[in-house]
Amino acid sequence: SSPIQQLPRQTSKQRFVADLSQCLFDFVIQLLPTQEEMAVKEDVRKLLERLIRTIEPDSRLLSFGSTANGFSLRNSDMDLCCLIDSEDKLSAADLVTMLGDLLERETKFHVKTLPHARIPIVKLTLDPSPGLPHGIACDIGFENRLALENTRLLMSYAMIDPTRVRTLVLFLKVWSKRRKINSPYKGTLSSYGYVLLVIYFLVHVKNPPVLPNLQQMPPLRPITKEETHLNGYNIWFFDDIDLLRQRWVSENTDSVAELLIDFFRYYARDFQYNTGVASIRGGLLKKDTKGWQNDFTGGRYDPSRERNRLCIEDPFETDYNVARCVTKDGLYTIRGEFMRAARVLSTRPDRAIVALAELCE
Ligand code: CTP
Numbered sequence: 001s002s003p004i005q006q007l008p009r010q011t012s013k014q015r016f017v018a019d020l021s022q023c024l025f026d027f028v029i030q031l032l033p034t035q036e037e038m039a040v041k042e043d044v045r046k047l048l049e050r051l052i053r054t055i056e057p058d059s060r061l062l063s064f065g066s067t068a069n070g071f072s073l074r075n076s077d078m079d080l081c082c083l084i085d086s087e088d089k090l091s092a093a094d095l096v097t098m099l100g101d102l103l104e105r106e107t108k109f110h111v112k113t114l115p116h117a118r119i120p121i122v123k124l125t126l127d128p129s130p131g132l133p134h135g136i137a138c139d140i141g142f143e144n145r146l147a148l149e150n151t152r153l154l155m156s157y158a159m160i161d162p163t164r165v166r167t168l169v170l171f172l173k174v175w176s177k178r179r180k181i182n183s184p185y186k187g188t189l190s191s192y193g194y195v196l197l198v199i200y201f202l203v204h205v206k207n208p209p210v211l212p213n214l215q216q217m218p219p220l221r222p223i224t225k226e227e228t229h230l231n232g233y234n235i236w237f238f239d240d241i242d243l244l245r246q247r248w249v250s251e252n253t254d255s256v257a258e259l260l261i262d263f264f265r266y267y268a269r270d271f272q273y274n275t276g277v278a279s280i281r282g283g284l285l286k287k288d289t290k291g292w293q294n295d296f297t298g299g300r301y302d303p304s305r306e307r308n309r310l311c312i313e314d315p316f317e318t319d320y321n322v323a324r325c326v327t328k329d330g331l332y333t334i335r336g337e338f339m340r341a342a343r344v345l346s347t348r349p350d351r352a353i354v355a356l357a358e359l360c361e
């Protein structure tokens, strides 16, 4: 018999999954930012840093969020963080106000300042132009060192298994934006929240896990409390990724498509929204042990409880629920979308590309 006949026949499921993985790679690749876009953004960062230094000479302006963690899509916003190394510095609120005035005078950015927010910020936008057809949107925050650290943690997870982790995360970001469930201001979840859901799933739900728990690995040498703590939070994690890639190999060989199908099924069906807290540091935790219960029985209705419909623990700021903006309606919509996605993928249309188009329409 011919060699072809000796190969085991692929089932229709195997064929669909293989096609879907390929489609996911192709889809995500065309949404990555171009070299040109990244260069323009770096120029903007340098320009802004130069201007800020006319007010605070000892300041640095650093990228965080998607531009720095490997999960960036074309035309995504820039998140910048200003660190000031001098002893007697302006208050963040004053600096925000002064910087806002300066940028309004000296640049073409539209400027909005929020000096009294939890993290004071300056919001900038640049109108579209021929060289920059989508313009630029940029937030400058101050002294947000924890955000720089959580960016580094997400980047480390992305680097352990770039193909599977980045493809999954980027796809979910696009999907959540196209399905309009990526707006914390309107009661749904931030990109950061979705990324944490993916990592939680890969570390704690999949068995064998796709990723190790970087925050629970033993350090290579003894470390002191000063080295590991920032603003009272433990920010240590195993960050020698080169070494890790030599020593740690996941036993999980699922393809990207299989992981995506399981991801949607898990959040459509299995995650315990009423009692559970997804924690990438600690696994599945309980709302009541964290004081994040959402119990409306008895007592008066307290809208502040509304903060804990969906609970995702921040990897470092463990008393911060990253999903606190998600409202009752928002969660209902998000869960509906997880169910819809799980259904589309389980019906396995003839061609994977059709499934992908339907998922994101
Ligand atoms: N962040 C945070 N707490 C939140 C939301 C965001 O600390 N509740 C910080 C994180 O460091 C995160 C960064 O802000 O990496 C940017 O968040 P977000 O804009 O949601 O994620 P991006 O990956 O930048 O996604 P997008 O491309 O959609 O902007």
Ligand code: MG
Pocket: 065, 066, 076, 077, 078, 079
């Ligand atoms: Mg961002």
